[in-house]
Amino acid sequence: MTIRYDGKVAIVTGAGQGLGRCHAIELAKRGAKVVVNDLGSSKDGTGGSSDAAHAVVAEIEAAGGEAIANGANVAKEEEVKAMVAQAMDQWGRIDILVNNAGILRDKSFSKGSMEDFRLVVDVHLMGTVYCTKAVWDIMKEQEYGRIVVTTSSSGLYGNFGQTNYGAAKMGVVGLMNTLVQEGAKYNIRVNALAPTAGTRMTEGLMPEKAFELLTPETVTPAVLYLVSEDAPTHTILAAGAGSFAVARIVESDGLWLSPEEQTPEGIAAHWDAIAASDGERALKAGFEQTGKMIGKAAEGLGIKLD
Template sequence: MNFEDRVAIVTGAGGGLGRAYALSLAARGTKVVVNDLGGARDGTGGSSSAAAAVVEEIEAAGGTAISNSASVTDRDAVQAMVDDVMAKWGRIDILINNAGVLRDKTFAKMTLDDFAFVVDVHLMGSVNCTKAVWQHMRDANYGRIVMTGSSTGCYGNFGQTNYGAAKLGLVGFMKSLAIEGAKNNIHVNSIIPVAGTRMTEDIMPEQMLGIYAPEKVAPAVVFLASDEAPTNTILGAGAGGYHAAHVTLTKGIMLKDEERTAETIASRFAEITDRSGETVPQSGAEQGALVMGRQDELN
């Protein structure tokens, strides 16, 4: 895969997964913007040293990179970062929305401020960065954008209602954005990583951290950032495993007027949820189209 002359912004790249992505892209010739606020895992504090250290690693290996310590929640700072990159390199081909925080608690104990902050960083932070590069990618008729989803967003996890809401929100954002970007060759995908990082160091047993090294996720993100990337794909990666997740639709049932009651739905719920013959709609409109296509069953 050829990344020569490509320019990438990787957010949250001062450590863990973002660092692995930045190093991997730089090793293939990509000019990389290493963005990291340098804050604690809960988003407090800040330092430019984490991003600068990754830039030093890239340069020591013969690559090209610059650091940036903007918070993805700060729209003006994000716009300034993008403006600086365009002034320096004249293009932005790749955006990896990786920056994130954790403020885990059960919903009963969680404050709404902590809920909103996690959504702001993960979801709105990705929106802010994407909006700042979107027109540049449209003008260039090329773009590769990767959102960072999560198994928590797709399947749930105890104590992570805020994180899960933000992560599944990113999948919805990705799906609509992929449709809008298609005519301008902008491919938008989501990565669902399982990795041993600062985010998971007290969740994952120490002996598992090596098995789930961030470097094992990086090849999937490099693929999603490449010319060969698909679009509208949820790609999972971790510990050497790679798989896809889908939002599916069962065939379900059609009910005539006299049958259309809550009791009928309850009695036939097993048929409604039967996964045989389920489909993977490529747009929201397909759900309506599938129902309209079965109207003759009601006659």
């Protein structure tokens, strides 16, 4: 069955070029009305022009789709609220939010400034928070919403020179984890995209032949799936060069230690068993960890929990 978005309204941030542009165009091709948001800044977040967003809108309209341009800075809450109001005035609903806007200020932790760190977190993490907050109650009232946050392998696994970016990109995963729980009964599904693409943010960081494989077009299908009617929720979907994988945060089964062994020395002595991968699993909510720990303690102490 073909996945379409007829009658749906989507907001895509950072949609003037690269991944965001591709996401917006493909959503429109499949019937969505699209808010093409782009501040028009350079990759470090400086400057600004609405030309890129308007060019994408023109491209969508030339293909028979519907779109409007918006130049909000996602790191400014009032501008984000105005963007959402524009979409509601134009189309009366918002079904899909793709949080894609981002900047880079790469430097090693010792050389990077706190100003740059704060700016990157403001755009990637707080920008995602502001956009999601602005559409959340609308989606709750509709009892329908599909939200994608954009994480990164830099956040999930680390990347030299990107403490600011990595911290922000892991932050959006934490945001997703709880939004999934709060949005479930309202049919709001929230997922994370971990893209690898050859865009202006990655240009010059890899051999040209590898760069050419990493087109935005090989990543966008992941977004299209994550915002579809039958999308999963609470999923980190990695995508790049036509390959797709699911990333999971797992916890080892762990080991209960007797009161006498509940010391740093006891942990050291049993480290291999504590860290063993046998039985590790992805937990669905924070309380599952609490329940597991209490269960192991009760078993070890031979007490029954009512």
